[in-house]
Amino acid sequence: xxxxxxxxxxxxxxxxxxxxxxxxxxxxxxxxxxxxxxxxxxxxxxxxxxxxxxxxxxxxxxxxxxxxxxxxxxxxxxxxxxxxxxxxxxxxxxxxxxxxxxxxxxxxxxxxxxxxxxxxxxxxxxxxxxxxxxxxxxxxxxxxxxxxxxxxxxxxxxxxxxxxxxx
Amino acid sequence: xxxxxxxxxxxxxxxxxxxxxxxxxxxxxxxxxxxxxxxxxxxxxxxxxxxxxxxxxxxxxxxxxxxxxxxxxxxxxxxxxxxxxxxxxxxxxxxxxxxxxxxxxxxxxxxxxxxxxxxxxxxxxxxxxxxxxxxxxxxxxxxxxxxxxxxxxxxxxxxxxxxxxxxxxxxxxxxxxxxxxxxxxxxxxxxxxxxxxxxxxxxxxxxxxxxxxxxxxxxxxxxxxxxxxxxxxxxxxxxxxxxxxxxxxxxxxxxxxxxxxxxxx
Ligand code: FES
Ligand code: FES
Numbered sequence: 001x002x003x004x005x006x007x008x009x010x011x012x013x014x015x016x017x018x019x020x021x022x023x024x025x026x027x028x029x030x031x032x033x034x035x036x037x038x039x040x041x042x043x044x045x046x047x048x049x050x051x052x053x054x055x056x057x058x059x060x061x062x063x064x065x066x067x068x069x070x071x072x073x074x075x076x077x078x079x080x081x082x083x084x085x086x087x088x089x090x091x092x093x094x095x096x097x098x099x100x101x102x103x104x105x106x107x108x109x110x111x112x113x114x115x116x117x118x119x120x121x122x123x124x125x126x127x128x129x130x131x132x133x134x135x136x137x138x139x140x141x142x143x144x145x146x147x148x149x150x151x152x153x154x155x156x157x158x159x160x161x162x163x164x165x166x167x
Numbered sequence: 168x169x170x171x172x173x174x175x176x177x178x179x180x181x182x183x184x185x186x187x188x189x190x191x192x193x194x195x196x197x198x199x200x201x202x203x204x205x206x207x208x209x210x211x212x213x214x215x216x217x218x219x220x221x222x223x224x225x226x227x228x229x230x231x232x233x234x235x236x237x238x239x240x241x242x243x244x245x246x247x248x249x250x251x252x253x254x255x256x257x258x259x260x261x262x263x264x265x266x267x268x269x270x271x272x273x274x275x276x277x278x279x280x281x282x283x284x285x286x287x288x289x290x291x292x293x294x295x296x297x298x299x300x301x302x303x304x305x306x307x308x309x310x311x312x313x314x315x316x317x318x319x320x321x322x323x324x325x326x327x328x329x330x331x332x333x334x335x336x337x338x339x340x341x342x343x344x345x346x347x348x349x350x351x352x353x354x355x356x357x358x359x360x361x362x363x364x365x366x367x368x369x370x371x372x373x374x375x376x377x378x379x380x381x382x383x384x385x386x387x388x389x390x391x392x393x394x395x396x397x398x399x400x401x402x403x404x405x406x407x408x409x410x411x412x413x414x415x416x417x418x419x420x421x422x423x424x425x426x427x428x429x430x431x432x
Contacts, residue, residue, distance in 0.1 A: 021169045021170060021171050021172045021212070022168060022169040022202075024199075024203075043200070043203035043204075044200045044203065044204075045196050045199075045200055045258070045261075045262050045265075048259065048261055051261045054264070057239065057264045058260055058261040058264060059261050059264045059265050060196075060261045060262060060265065062199075062203060063194075063195045063196055063199040063200065063203075063262075063265060064195060064199070064265065065169065065172045065192070065195070065199070065212070065214070067172050067174060067214075068172060068174055068192070068195075068214040068216050068217075069216070070174070107261075111260065111261065114260070128342070129255070129260070129342060130260055132259045132260075132342035132343040133258065133259020133260060133261050133262055133343055134259075134261075
């Protein structure tokens with residue numbers, strides 16, 4: 001079967017690509033659109049480093065032939081910041097030392113974002129469950145959980161640690 | 168290598184693609200891992216994502232799950248709260264947003280925890296085959312399989328009575344880990360005696376096991392530690408070795424997990 005034209009609403013903009021049958025959503029993001037935030041860690045659905053939002057829900061983009069999601073909305077880590085201004089989850093990761101080598105970070109932040117979009121006031125257990133598919137070899141997870149809880153608080157009106165420090 | 172991916176918008180078109188030799192792609196959480204390893208050979212795929220096979224229906228006690236309904240959709244549906252523990256024990260949210268109900272029925276053990284639950288609930292499948300639509304008990308499909316051009320369109324079962332459904336999964340980690348022993352049961356207890364029981368074991372053996380020996384021991388007996396210990400001896404199960412646990416370990420801990428599943432302690 002020949003390649004097909006696929007349309008995505010990618011980080012808010014209509015984008016098109018020519019996709020081979022074997023092109024995954026992750027391939028399309030990284031190789032066609034140059035969005036290299038989502039990483040190819042395992043290509044097995046096991047590490048979560050390729051996590052993006054598909055129609056608002058977190059998915060492992062390495063397991064999706066992109067032709068099967070033609071017309072869908074896709075949001076990646078690149079769509080979160082407003083210019084140089086990080087969004088609250090990103091800022092909380094910086095403030096709470098929740099990123100070291102950074103390989104897991106884009107996937108981790110997209111899983112966290114999906115959680116906070118659905119549950120603005122998650123428990124620690126809910127945060128743990130939300131990121132259980134995102135493997136981090138560096139941080140030991142605790143700073144990540146702290147950051148997600150802090151971002152949730154910030155969304156509810158409590159300032160982030162960095163904002164306090166600036167005062 | 169994937170040669171083609173069709174994305175039909177009806178069950179009939181999806182079935183026609185299967186008849187022409189395509190392989191069904193549900194959420195891709197099993198098949199795509201193999202293709203990403205280049206281990207799948209040349210394949211033509213037919214994606215079920217757009218084939219109108221998603222959705223959950225609850226009509227009185229009858230529950231119908233569209234074949235391509237995602238595990239995340241089950242998790243979100245308050246009417247299916249008895250399945251929540253099972254579903255949340257499977258993989259992780261970014262996988263459950265892709266993985267489908269019918270896909271879970273055909274993954275190899277030790278995966279397929281939802282299949283164990285649905286087998287305990289005595290589910291039936293709606294199948295579109297060469298001779299048209301038909302119903303098949305899941306139990307028959309688990310042992311005998313389906314034809315390559317059969318398309319599962321839905322899974323049906325009767326919702327269990329309040330607290331009659333038990334699900335217990337032992338794994339190496341609390342979240343996102345393959346099963347060492349999965350126990351799924353539909354069990355009713357009247358005046359301290361087991362009235363009705365269907366007991367399914369996953370993760371232990373090469374296939375899901377309906378523990379009919381244990382069911383016979385349990386039926387009519389008082390539901391206590393002694394009965395459950397005898398039930399755990401009643402089936403000839405051949406546990407498997409894999410990266411999660413040895414066969415020896417599985418055999419050793421099965422009675423413990425059966426007790427936890429049925430008695431909660
Ligand atoms: S690269 Fe997709 S889950 Fe690891
Ligand atoms: S920061 Fe290195 S893998 Fe998580």
